[in-house]
Amino acid sequence: MGYLTAAERHSRIVEAATQVIARDGLAAATTRRIADEAQVNLASLHYSFKGKGEIYAAVDDALRTRIINSSPESAQAHSCQEIVRSLIGRFQNLLRTERELAIAQYELLLWALRTKHKEQHAADSYQAFISAFADELARAVDLEDRDVTLLARYAVGAIDGIYMQNLAAGTGGVSEPELDAISRAIVDIADSVQPRT
Structure with missing residues (x-):
């Protein structure tokens, strides 16, 4: 995957989290699962968001x-x-x-x-x-x-x-x-x- 701007990464993570929550429920929406869905590494996710609460x-x-x-x-x-x-x-x-x-x-x-x-x-x-x-x-x-x-x-x-x-x-x-x-x-x-x- 090519370079993502901070805004693109943020948007991708929110969309991925939306998909995980809608498909699997809130309890399943771990940061690792969201990062996998967004196709970003966990460090990038934590750089964009302080934690699950901010993503939710x-x-x-x-x-x-x-x-x-x-x-x-x-x-x-x-x-x-x-x-x-x-x-x-x-x-x-x-x-x-x-x-x-x-x-x-x-x-x-x-x-x-x-x-x-x-x-x-x-x-x-x-x-x-x-x-x-x-x-x-x-x-x-x-x-x-x-x-x-x-x-x-x-x-x-x-x-x-x-x-x-x-x-x-x-x-x-x-x-x-x-x-x-x-x-x-x-x-x-x-x-x-x-x-x-």
């Missing part, structure tokens, strides 16, 4: 960025309900097309919650989703005085419930009519919690 956090960041950027709202006008529906749809798409990555995301979240000094990473991960989704909701044609952060929080909560239930059941998400009803309910709940003036 980088994988979580990469997966989150991939989902957030997967199909952001277009410039076309959409309602809050349509945007919430689109947000849920992104996760359903991952659930249907890359189930192993969906499971890897939860493994990484639970790892962060159970690892000393990594708990904040879990909170930051959720906050990044909420902030990105709030930014999209801020462009809604019917926004008026709705609280986009509240809407985004409820959307993320619904996504988690749908995601985990369908991962456990081995199904691919909810039906189109259910998706419509759930997205409408999220907007209605947010409106009832924070009445518009």
Whole structure:
């Protein structure tokens, strides 16, 4: 293998770690296994990352960025309900097309919650989703005085419930009519919690 820049090596290691975690589970993602998958020596891996924890956090960041950027709202006008529906749809798409990555995301979240000094990473991960989704909701044609952060929080909560239930059941998400009803309910709940003036 030819020379890799630091950025190329970093990217290769994160991609390899993602593959190992998705295919074999977090427990199997040792630094040696990740280095082998990335086709880099262990010294190079340790030069790029201080340890497994830093690699796991980088994988979580990469997966989150991939989902957030997967199909952001277009410039076309959409309602809050349509945007919430689109947000849920992104996760359903991952659930249907890359189930192993969906499971890897939860493994990484639970790892962060159970690892000393990594708990904040879990909170930051959720906050990044909420902030990105709030930014999209801020462009809604019917926004008026709705609280986009509240809407985004409820959307993320619904996504988690749908995601985990369908991962456990081995199904691919909810039906189109259910998706419509759930997205409408999220907007209605947010409106009832924070009445518009």
